[in-house]
Amino acid sequence: MDLLCVxxxxxxxxxxxxxYRRFFGGAxxxxxxxxxxxxxxxxxxxxxxxxxxxxxxxxxxxxxGVLSDGVVVDPRHRTSEVYVGSGEMPCCPTRDADFHLRPxxxxxxxxGECRILHTSVFSLSREPxxxxxxxxxxxxxxxxxxxxxxxxxxxxVWPDRQEALHIVEGLLPSVDAVKPSLEDARSLYGxxxxxxxxxxxxxxxxxLVVLTMGAQxxxxxxxxxxxxxxxxxxxxxxxxxxxxxxxxxxxxxxxxGRTPVEAAGFGNAVAALKVATVGAIAPLPPADMVDAELQxxxxxxxxxxxxxxxxx
Numbered sequence: 001m002d003l004l005c006v007x008x009x010x011x012x013x014x015x016x017x018x019x020y021r022r023f024f025g026g027a028x029x030x031x032x033x034x035x036x037x038x039x040x041x042x043x044x045x046x047x048x049x050x051x052x053x054x055x056x057x058x059x060x061x062x063x064x065g066v067l068s069d070g071v072v073v074d075p076r077h078r079t080s081e082v083y084v085g086s087g088e089m090p091c092c093p094t095r096d097a098d099f100h101l102r103p104x105x106x107x108x109x110x111x112g113e114c115r116i117l118h119t120s121v122f123s124l125s126r127e128p129x130x131x132x133x134x135x136x137x138x139x140x141x142x143x144x145x146x147x148x149x150x151x152x153x154x155x156x157v158w159p160d161r162q163e164a165l166h167i168v169e170g171l172l173p174s175v176d177a178v179k180p181s182l183e184d185a186r187s188l189y190g191x192x193x194x195x196x197x198x199x200x201x202x203x204x205x206x207x208l209v210v211l212t213m214g215a216q217x218x219x220x221x222x223x224x225x226x227x228x229x230x231x232x233x234x235x236x237x238x239x240x241x242x243x244x245x246x247x248x249x250x251x252x253x254x255x256x257g258r259t260p261v262e263a264a265g266f267g268n269a270v271a272a273l274k275v276a277t278v279g280a281i282a283p284l285p286p287a288d289m290v291d292a293e294l295q296x297x298x299x300x301x302x303x304x305x306x307x308x309x310x311x312x
Contacts, residue, residue: 001041001067002255004114005032006106006136007123008098009046009061009071010080011053012240012280022053023279024060025082026098027120027150030241030280034248034270036065037284040255043110045070045136047101047129053079054097064281070107074100084240093157099126103135111139115255116146116176118247121184124167125158137174148251149206150243151180153188164188173205177254179247181212194219195226208260210250212243217268222260229264232294234272241280246271252287269294 005028012025024033032042044066048054050073057079061068077097084091101123111117117140124130137147149171158164165188172178178201180188185197192200194211198221201209209221217231249270253263269290274282284290 001043001110001113002115003032003035003040003042003251004045004070004110004117005029005042006045006117006119006133007129008080008120009044009048009057010082010095010098011057013081013083014238014240014279015083015085016278020083022056023281024057025241025280026080027122027152027244028118029057029061030244031118031150031248031251032066033061033064033281034245034274034284035252037281038248038252038270038287038290040248040252041067043067043070043114045072045101045105045107045110047072047074047077047097047105049073049077049079049097050075051079053081060281067110070110072101072105076100091154091156095126098123099129101129101132103128103132106132106136106139108139111136111145112143114140114145116148116251118148118150118251120150121153121164121168122150122157124171125164130167134171137171141174146176147174148247149175149178150247151178151184151188151201152243153180153184155187161188169204172201175206177208177210177251178206179210179212179243179250181243182214185211198226210247210260210264212246214239214242218246218264220260220264227261227264229261229268231268232272234275236275238278239275240278241282242271242275244280245274245282245284249287249290266290266294 007028008026013020080098246267250267
């Protein structure tokens with residue numbers, strides 16, 4: 001197993017017309033599903049309720065080839081949900097089971113088998129899940145594993161910003177790769193230049209920092225160098241989960257021995273494919289087919305440039 005995701009597994013209720021429809025959700029869970037679709041081996045540790053939504057989520061994990069043995073089904077709590085409105089409306093979380101994951105429910109065997117453990121700030125925002133995640137990270141480091149963090153900070157999920165800063169900055173020295181979006185970084189640290197966010201996170205410990213910027217691609221800082229990796233043109237139907245698709249592609253290539261810049265280019269291609277579908281996960285092809293699509297887009301772009309030169 002390459003990837004173990006620890007954290008929120010929940011239902012996204014997305015507004016489509018006058019109604020809210022049920023979709024698979026939770027940032028670490030999205031990464032696990034996307035990683036598996038691309039051809040990697042992923043597992044998840046999380047908690048859901050003993051209800052129809054919990055069964056729906058576990059069925060989705062299994063249908064996409066994600067190992068779900070680490071998912072705890074707790075009849076005392078309901079499966080967490082996040083309501084997502086249209087346009088610029090913020091998410092409205094209705095949380096229960098996800099943040100009740102306890103340290104003694106972490107599958108130690110799964111931590112020992114993985115190459116990288118991935119988690120999120122959302123999972124750190126409430127106890128006892130916070131302690132479960134921190135214990136899992138500590139165990140992963142003791143076993144010589146890599147640790148990845150999705151910095152999905154939202155004030156409506158974690159209103160106490162100073163507490164969030166204290167917990168996140170205390171964890172970052174144990175993190176090998178951190179992925180904030182521009183929105184995440186702005187919510188946590190206020191308005192700064194993109195490069196300043198990179199340097200701030202890198203100064204807290206992670207050797208690899210990747211700042212995603214939507215259609216503009218991403219900036220990454222590695223070994224003291226900052227590199228911009230452009231995105232791919234895509235007609236966006238729904239951007240929910242685009243960052244998770246990007247990170248799944250990035251981790252797949254990075255763990256496969258590619259440079260961070262090469263991994264980021266692949267991640268951008270995966271994200272461009274995801275935004276064509278409503279919901280946090282999209283039907284993604286295996287990695288070699290994504291590579292083929294990427295090469296096709298590059299050839300089309302080169303053809304347009306060649307045609308422009310010919311016209312001149």
